[in-house]
Amino acid sequence: MMGPLDAVQTVYVKYFSVRGRATRAEYWWFMLFSTALTAAAVFADFDKIMRAESAADFDWNIAAWWTPYVLILNFLPYHTVTIRRLHDVGFSGFWLLMIYAPQIGYPFAMAAAMAALMAGSTAPIFAYQIFMLLTSLGFLALMLWPSQRFENRFGPSPVYHHHAVGGAALLATQTAQKGAAPAKSRKGGQKPQAHNPWNAYLTLEQSKKAQTPESQAARREEIQALYRQKILGKPAPADEAHG
Numbered sequence: 001m002m003g004p005l006d007a008v009q010t011v012y013v014k015y016f017s018v019r020g021r022a023t024r025a026e027y028w029w030f031m032l033f034s035t036a037l038t039a040a041a042v043f044a045d046f047d048k049i050m051r052a053e054s055a056a057d058f059d060w061n062i063a064a065w066w067t068p069y070v071l072i073l074n075f076l077p078y079h080t081v082t083i084r085r086l087h088d089v090g091f092s093g094f095w096l097l098m099i100y101a102p103q104i105g106y107p108f109a110m111a112a113a114m115a116a117l118m119a120g121s122t123a124p125i126f127a128y129q130i131f132m133l134l135t136s137l138g139f140l141a142l143m144l145w146p147s148q149r150f151e152n153r154f155g156p157s158p159v160y161h162h163h164a165v166g167g168a169a170l171l172a173t174q175t176a177q178k179g180a181a182p183a184k185s186r187k188g189g190q191k192p193q194a195h196n197p198w199n200a201y202l203t204l205e206q207s208k209k210a211q212t213p214e215s216q217a218a219r220r221e222e223i224q225a226l227y228r229q230k231i232l233g234k235p236a237p238a239d240e241a242h243g
Helices: 004-013 024-051 067-088 093-118 123-144 160-178 199-207 213-230 237-242
Strands: none
Touching: 004 024, 004 067, 024 067, 024 123, 067 093, 067 123, 093 123
C-alpha cells in the first residue's frame, strides 16, 4: 500500500496528468494532506484577522493571505488525481462533473423553488436537497471503491499488476531456487519437488519477452516431443537412442 509521503509526491509529480490510474491510498492520503494544509492556512489567516484591532489595521491585500495560495496550489492536482481515481474503478473522468452537478443546477433549483413557494409548496427545495445528498454519497462511493484487479482501458492496475505479475515472478524464482536441490527420502531415493503454484505467473511473465528464432524452434521441438510421448505413446528420442 502506498504511504502518505509517496502519495503526496505522486500527486504533485503528476500535477497535470490525467492519464493512468490512482489507488484509494494515493487519493485519500492526498485529500488528508490537502485538507490539513488548507485548515492550517485558514487558521493562520483567522489568527491574522483576530489580531487586527480595527479596520485600518486589516490587510486588504489578497496576496498577504495564505488560504488563496493553498487553494490555487491544490486546485488542479485535486482534479487530476480524482480523474485518475475514477479511471482506477473503470469510470470516465467526466464523472467528476457529479460533484459540480448541484452547483450547476442551483440557479434552476432556486427559480423553481421561488415559483413553488409563491404557490405554497416546498417540494422543489426538498427535491434539491435529496439530489445534493445522492450525488455526494454516489461520488463518495466511487472514491471508496476498490481498484479493479485487471487492466482496464485506462491502463494496468497500480495495485494488483505489481503483486500479481512482478511479485509472483519473484516468488516463483525464489521458490525454484530453494527447491533446486531435491531432498532425499528415507529410502535413499530422491523426493519429487513440490508443486509451485507461482510457476504459472512466471511463465506468463516470461511469455511477454521477445522470442528469438532459436528459442521458437526449441519450443516447437519441445511441444512435438511432448505430443509424441504423451499422446502417441512413443518414447522420447533420448530413450530411443539408449534403447
